[in-house]
Amino acid sequence: MHQIADLISIFETIFYQSHNTRLIKGVHEPIYTPANADTPYHQIVFAHGFYASALHEIAHWLVAGDKRRLLEDYGYWYCPDGRDKAQQAEFEAVEVKPQAIEWALSVAASFEFNVSVDNLNGEQTCRFDFQKRVHQQLLQLIKNGFNPRTTALLKALSDFYNTPWPLTATQFVWQHPQEFSNAV
Structure with missing residues (x-):
C-alpha cells in the first residue's frame, strides 16, 4: 500500500517547482544537501528506501526555515547512536517538533x-516520556496550525491515501502504558 515512489511523486509535485527540492532514495544514512555546482536542486536523501525514513527526513525539511535549507543537514551536527544522558536529552529536545510533524504525516498517509x-548503544531514557512530549507538540501544532509547506503536504497525503481532512486532535489519542493499565 505504501510505495516509496508514490511519496516521492507527491513530494515532487508539491515542492520541486516551488522549492527546487527533491526527495531522493538513498543507500546509506540520510542527509540533506542544498543545491550546488554538481546538483542544481536541493536533496532530501532518506535511508535505504524506507517509507518511515522518508517521512522523518521530510519532517526535518518542513521544520527548517529558508536559511537552514541552504545548509547541509540544515547546519546541525548529528551526534550518532551511543549518546550519554546529556547528549540524549539534547537530541530529544531537538527531535520533538520533527517527530510531531512526522506523526501527522504518518496519520495523513495512514502509515x-x-x-x-535513536540511541540503541547509549544511555537509555524513557521512550514513553519522549512520546508524551512529541504528542503534546503535535496537539499544539494542530491547535495553532502547521506552516504552509506542512499543510500542503498533509493535504496531499490525505487526498492520496483517502484519510480524514483536516487533521484533528482526536486522530492522535495516546496514553502512557501505565495510564492505560490504571484505566482498565
Whole structure:
C-alpha cells in the first residue's frame, strides 16, 4: 500500500517547482544537501528506501526555515547512536517538533508511526516520556496550525491515501502504558 515512489511523486509535485527540492532514495544514512555546482536542486536523501525514513527526513525539511535549507543537514551536527544522558536529552529536545510533524504525516498517509529515541548503544531514557512530549507538540501544532509547506503536504497525503481532512486532535489519542493499565 505504501510505495516509496508514490511519496516521492507527491513530494515532487508539491515542492520541486516551488522549492527546487527533491526527495531522493538513498543507500546509506540520510542527509540533506542544498543545491550546488554538481546538483542544481536541493536533496532530501532518506535511508535505504524506507517509507518511515522518508517521512522523518521530510519532517526535518518542513521544520527548517529558508536559511537552514541552504545548509547541509540544515547546519546541525548529528551526534550518532551511543549518546550519554546529556547528549540524549539534547537530541530529544531537538527531535520533538520533527517527530510531531512526522506523526501527522504518518496519520495523513495512514502509515504507522513510532517515535524514535535513536540511541540503541547509549544511555537509555524513557521512550514513553519522549512520546508524551512529541504528542503534546503535535496537539499544539494542530491547535495553532502547521506552516504552509506542512499543510500542503498533509493535504496531499490525505487526498492520496483517502484519510480524514483536516487533521484533528482526536486522530492522535495516546496514553502512557501505565495510564492505560490504571484505566482498565
